[in-house]
Amino acid sequence: EAQVTQNPRYLITVTGKKLTVTCSQNMNHEYMSWYRQDPGLGLRQIYYSMNVEVTDKGDVPEGYKVSRKEKRNFPLILESPSPNQTSLYFCASSLWRLADTQYFGPGTRLLVL
């Protein structure tokens, strides 16, 4: 089944403890992206990647890192999480840039205490 998967789906952590949220797609998509969703603020883009080894900042990249070493994986790294990074995170992918349909993963709900 063609899909975007994220792990973990739910995570409670403490301030300063490094964490990684994984994202993987099995559709051979070139483009991948991370978003966060906060009440009253809508979906905001964190980082995106147009291809392997090519990443760029979205609108809210502070406090996050990403890497794209393989086409199928696009992990989101929080080196030192803070409570303001408590949010619902979505990974998404599309075949080629944003001229194609974007498919979203199931979401990861993160709580930073």
Place this chain on the structure above:
Amino acid sequence: ILNVEQSPQSLHVQEGDSTNFTCSFPSSNFYALHWYRWETAKSPEALFVMTLNGDEKKKGRISATLNTKEGYSYLYIKGSQPEDSATYLCAFSNAGKSTFGDGTTLTVKP
């Protein structure tokens, strides 16, 4: 950060009513406009990707139009059903960057 506005913020209609929403976006440097349907506790689901001025797309009872010169897109739902209840998002994109509107929440009463 680009400004993408959706109106109305929310809409309550009766089953069988037809309805439409608006998405306004910058008219310069246009690349693509996306519409998504987002149900509570699920992920956004793509409805349409529109790239050309004058584009019209249709999927069942839902259709969309695009005017890139004036910077707006309309989403229409014909004969709304309770299962159409959801938040409808639009997103303005360049090749890689995507800016979402806050969405229009539609509630369809039986």
